[in-house]
Amino acid sequence: METIVKFIQELYKTKEFIPLHEPRFRGNEKKYLNECIDSTFVSSVGAFVDKFEKDFAAYVGSKYAVATVNGTSALHISLLLAGVEDNDEVLTQPLTFIATCNAISYCGAKPIFIDVEQESLGMSPTHLKEFLEQNCVVEDGVCRNKTTNKVIKACVPMHTFGHSCQIDTIAEICKEWHITLVEDAAESLGSFYKQKHTGTFGKIGAFSFNGNKIITSGGGGVIVTDDEALAKKAKHLTTTAKVPHKWEYVHDMIAYNYRMPNLNAALLVAQLEQLDDFLQSKKEIAKKYEEFFSQYDDIKFIKAPKGADSNYWLNGVLLKDEKERDQFLAFTNEHGVMTRPIWKLMNELEMFKDAQKTNLDNAKSLAQRVVNIPSSAL
Structure with missing residues (x-):
C-alpha cells in the first residue's frame, strides 16, 4: 500500500492531499x-x-x-x-x-x-x-x-x-x-x-x-x-x-x-x-497506472474495453475481494490520497429494492471490488 501511495504522490508531484478529480482552468x-x-x-x-x-x-x-x-x-x-x-x-x-x-x-x-x-x-x-x-x-x-x-x-x-x-x-x-x-x-x-x-x-x-x-x-x-x-x-x-x-x-x-x-x-x-489537451493528459496518466499496477497479481487496472477509445475520466482498479477493497480505501484515504468505492447498486437502495431485475452477479462482484483512484489531468 505504501508503494501505491508513493507512486500516486510522485505522479501528481505532491505529498499534500490528492483529490479524486479536480477541474483545470488554464484557458480563456x-x-x-x-x-x-x-x-x-x-x-x-x-x-x-x-x-x-x-x-x-x-x-x-x-x-x-x-x-x-x-x-x-x-x-x-x-x-x-x-x-x-x-x-x-x-x-x-x-x-x-x-x-x-x-x-x-x-x-x-x-x-x-x-x-x-x-x-x-x-x-x-x-x-x-x-x-x-x-x-x-x-x-x-x-x-x-x-x-x-x-x-x-x-x-x-x-x-x-x-x-x-x-x-x-x-x-x-x-x-x-x-x-x-x-x-x-x-x-x-x-x-x-x-x-x-x-x-x-x-x-x-x-x-x-x-x-x-x-x-x-x-x-x-x-x-x-x-x-x-x-x-x-x-x-x-x-x-x-x-x-x-x-x-x-x-x-x-x-x-x-x-x-x-x-x-x-x-x-x-x-x-x-x-478538451483535447485534457484527454491526452488523462490517457497518459492511465497508461502510467496500467504499467504500475501490472506488477500486482491481486490488483487489476481497469482498461478501455475492446473497440473503445476511452476518455479515462475516472481511473479504477479491481481488488481481489471486498476485504482488500476496504483495506485499500482505508490506507489511501488515511495517507492523503482520495479514493472511492463504486456506487452502491441501485437495486439495493430502498427506493428501487422491489424493481424487476436480471441475475446481477457481475454488478455485485464489481460493486464489492472496484475502487476509483486520483484521475485529475496533470
Whole structure:
C-alpha cells in the first residue's frame, strides 16, 4: 500500500492531499466570464449558450445540442422526449450513479435492472437480449412486459467512468424490440466506440458538466440528437414552454426551468477549447497506472474495453475481494490520497429494492471490488 501511495504522490508531484478529480482552468475561462458579465446577459439567453451548443454538437458529431443546468435535467428531458410517461418501464443498469434512476423516477416510470459486463462495466447486451426474450413481447409496435403488463418505453445504458459499453449491439436490440435508446453519456465526453462518439448511437444522448467531470462549468448538462423536432422540443421544455413573444407571457404546456445560464456556458466554451489537451493528459496518466499496477497479481487496472477509445475520466482498479477493497480505501484515504468505492447498486437502495431485475452477479462482484483512484489531468 505504501508503494501505491508513493507512486500516486510522485505522479501528481505532491505529498499534500490528492483529490479524486479536480477541474483545470488554464484557458480563456476568466476572459469569457468577464465578456459575459460585461454583456449583462448572464442568465439563460446569451451568445455563449449558442456558441457552446454549436461547438459541442460539432465535437461529438450530432446535428443538435441543447444545454441544460445539469446532467440529471438533461437525462430527465431526454426521457420525456423518448415518450416515457407515468407507469412506463425503463431498462437500465444497477451499477450507475443515482441520477440515472432519479431521472427515470421523475417521469413516473419504473427501472428494470439489467446486469453489466465485467469488461466495460456497462450494460450487458447478452443479459438485455435474454431478458427481453424471456419476459417481453412486441404488440402494436410497443414492447410490453408480460410480467407487469407495462410498456417498456426506453433503455438507458451508461458509459461507466468513460468506458463505452457495447452500445452498437444494444442499439440493434432496442430497434428490434421497439424501445427508444437514450444514452447516459454523463461521464464519457471524449470517448468513442468504433470511431463514433458515445451519446450519438441512440435517438438522444445526455452529458454532464458537474464539477468533477472532464470539462466543467460547476454544473451543467447537454442533450444531443440528430432529430430537429426533438431538439426544438427540448429547448421548449427546458425554457418553461414559453411561446415566443416580445412582451406576453404565454406557456403552452407544463415544462421546466432547465436552460443553462450564459455564465456557465462561458466557462464551458473555454473548457471545450482545452478538451483535447485534457484527454491526452488523462490517457497518459492511465497508461502510467496500467504499467504500475501490472506488477500486482491481486490488483487489476481497469482498461478501455475492446473497440473503445476511452476518455479515462475516472481511473479504477479491481481488488481481489471486498476485504482488500476496504483495506485499500482505508490506507489511501488515511495517507492523503482520495479514493472511492463504486456506487452502491441501485437495486439495493430502498427506493428501487422491489424493481424487476436480471441475475446481477457481475454488478455485485464489481460493486464489492472496484475502487476509483486520483484521475485529475496533470
